[in-house]
Amino acid sequence: MTHIKSDKETLNGISVFQNTRVPIQNLFDYLVEGETITHFLKDFPTVTLQQVKQTLKDAELALKHRVQYDDYEMKDEYGFSDGIRGRFYQSINL
Numbered sequence: 001m002t003h004i005k006s007d008k009e010t011l012n013g014i015s016v017f018q019n020t021r022v023p024i025q026n027l028f029d030y031l032v033e034g035e036t037i038t039h040f041l042k043d044f045p046t047v048t049l050q051q052v053k054q055t056l057k058d059a060e061l062a063l064k065h066r067v068q069y070d071d072y073e074m075k076d077e078y079g080f081s082d083g084i085r086g087r088f089y090q091s092i093n094l
Contacts, residue, residue, distance in 0.1 A: 002018060003017060003018050003050070003051045003054045003055060004016070004017065004018060004024060004055065004058075005017070005018045005019075011023065017044075017046070017047045017051045017055075018051065019046070020044070020046040020047055021046075022044045022046060022047050024055060026040070026044065027040055027047075027052060027055060027056075028059075030043075037049070037052055040052070
């Protein structure tokens with residue numbers, strides 16, 4: 001992901017848009033609050049529309065992968081009474 005950077009020298013390792021100090025989380029915070037991408041880009045002019053699009057595409061792919069993982073775990077072929085899925089989500093605090 002060349003549009004995202006994460007190192008200890010920039011905001012203590014928080015993932016930011018490449019060549020900026022803008023945390024990726026800011027984009028999702030804006031969207032959750034009902035703000036538009038246009039508003040986000042106006043507030044953070046160092047971020048490009050292409051970076052936003054790629055970040056959202058990456059998030060989409062990650063969610064699709066997670067759904068596939070969830071579907072696989074839901075089969076519970078191993079006979080665990082509480083299912084692997086439940087323990088997985090507990091371990092990552094979702």
